[in-house]
Amino acid sequence: MEDKKVEKLINNEEKRQMDFVQLIASENFVSKDVMKATGSVFTNKYAEGYPNARYYGGCENVDKLEELAIERLKKIFNAKFANVQPHSGAQANIAAYNAILKPGDKILSMSLNSGGHLTHGHFVSIVGKFYKIFSYEVNKETEQLDYEEIRKIAKEVKPNLIICGASAYSRIIDFKKFVAIAKEVNAYLLADIAHIAGLIVADLHPNPLNDGVDIVTSTTHKTLRGARGGIILTNNPELAILLDKSVFPGTQGGPLMNVIAGKTVSFYEASLPSFKEYQKNIISNANVMANFFIQKGVKIISGGTDNHLLMINTKKSFNKTGKEAEEILYKVNIIVNKNAIPFDEERPIVTSGIRIGTPAMTTLGWRNKEFLKIAEVIYNVLKNDDNISIKKNKQIVIDLLKEGKNEKY
Ligand SMILES: Cc1ncc(COP(=O)(O)O)c(C=O)c1O
Numbered sequence: 001m002e003d004k005k006v007e008k009l010i011n012n013e014e015k016r017q018m019d020f021v022q023l024i025a026s027e028n029f030v031s032k033d034v035m036k037a038t039g040s041v042f043t044n045k046y047a048e049g050y051p052n053a054r055y056y057g058g059c060e061n062v063d064k065l066e067e068l069a070i071e072r073l074k075k076i077f078n079a080k081f082a083n084v085q086p087h088s089g090a091q092a093n094i095a096a097y098n099a100i101l102k103p104g105d106k107i108l109s110m111s112l113n114s115g116g117h118l119t120h121g122h123f124v125s126i127v128g129k130f131y132k133i134f135s136y137e138v139n140k141e142t143e144q145l146d147y148e149e150i151r152k153i154a155k156e157v158k159p160n161l162i163i164c165g166a167s168a169y170s171r172i173i174d175f176k177k178f179v180a181i182a183k184e185v186n187a188y189l190l191a192d193i194a195h196i197a198g199l200i201v202a203d204l205h206p207n208p209l210n211d212g213v214d215i216v217t218s219t220t221h222k223t224l225r226g227a228r229g230g231i232i233l234t235n236n237p238e239l240a241i242l243l244d245k246s247v248f249p250g251t252q253g254g255p256l257m258n259v260i261a262g263k264t265v266s267f268y269e270a271s272l273p274s275f276k277e278y279q280k281n282i283i284s285n286a287n288v289m290a291n292f293f294i295q296k297g298v299k300i301i302s303g304g305t306d307n308h309l310l311m312i313n314t315k316k317s318f319n320k321t322g323k324e325a326e327e328i329l330y331k332v333n334i335i336v337n338k339n340a341i342p343f344d345e346e347r348p349i350v351t352s353g354i355r356i357g358t359p360a361m362t363t364l365g366w367r368n369k370e371f372l373k374i375a376e377v378i379y380n381v382l383k384n385d386d387n388i389s390i391k392k393n394k395q396i397v398i399d400l401l402k403e404g405k406n407e408k409y
């Protein structure tokens with residue numbers, strides 16, 4: 001590269017990604033093929049509009065690419081309609097709301113502390129400014145979704161839209177129960193499956209499209225392991241038209257065709273039998289960690305996990321805030337993120353917990369053995385972070401990182 005400054009940063013970032021244990025639940029490592037497609041000449045092409053209805057000439061290849069992306073995406077999710085243009089998960093959500101709501105309409109969604117996402121209506125997001133937001137929490141005792149309580153709130157609030165799906169929730173989401181609630185109050189129902197998309201493709205989590213949810217939004221770069229971006233799915237032909245219009249020209253300009261190329265490759269990869277194996281391993285690895293922590297008396301939010309992540313109440317378990325825990329783990333080359341936990345009293349920048357996810361290291365070839373060892377390290381350093389403990393555990397992590405590398409990634 002002629003630009004040595006950027007080249008150096010790319011090299012440094014590559015090294016960082018390989019020198020640290022990546023346990024951020026929303027990150028992954030894409031295949032070399034996804035990387036190649038995302039870095040391809042499609043980045044040069046403008047293609048406002050949709051296949052065979054563009055506002056630019058020279059779209060013969062991008063048309064075929066977008067059609068292929070849509071076809072593959074519909075197949076892996078068993079969906080009738082798909083839009084692959086949202087630039088990100090946030091854009092997918094904003095486009096979906098804009099398709100069906102007017103400013104001032106009411107949204108009922110999971111609070112940030114219980115595991116929801118900013119774009120589900122937090123006041124700092126544009127969503128919180130455009131719409132009237134009402135929240136549901138997880139149950140205080142079980143720390144799991146309480147469908148009866150959500151139903152009660154929905155009946156009081158009478159929202160135009162109910163959102164289910166989360167960024168930091170480790171249990172199965174019962175979409176059928178949400179569908180019943182939405183029907184009862186005559187609201188649209190949107191499932192944001194950004195985190196669990198890969199599990200759904202692998203049939204390891206219920207599919208909201210099979211369960212009658214109106215609109216499904218997702219990111220493509222978490223468990224789905226594709227290029228960074230968003231998607232929208234529906235089985236309803238009328239909603240499909242509104243959604244397409246809302247993505248373009250409603251909320252976006254030209255699609256990132258290079259990213260759509262990367263997404264398309266990942267949709268192919270997600271259709272392979274090896275993808276199902278990969279998703280099974282993600283869940284198994286998360287369980288191994290959760291069980292280890294539980295047996296050590298660590299407070300795991302909701303008492304366990306059904307998916308790719310687990311949440312630790314670091315305050316109760318180790319007398320440390322999420323911020324402190326994140327910083328201690330960084331010293332032994334482990335990257336996690338601090339995360340608000342249900343009914344958290346700390347500020348979002350501090351928090352009382354951490355979120356741990358297994359998708360990225362599972363991609364690199366880690367299995368139960370490695371995850372068990374890393375859980376031990378996490379437990380040991382959060383219990384004792386003196387210099388000797390840090391030094392000893394950092395060496396264990398460095399040795400672990402040398403094992404089980406997957407050449408494809
Ligand atoms: C549930 C959920 N929805 C939406 C998003 C937003 O995705 P993006 O960061 O691609 O805008 C996230 C990202 O963390 C998420 O977890």
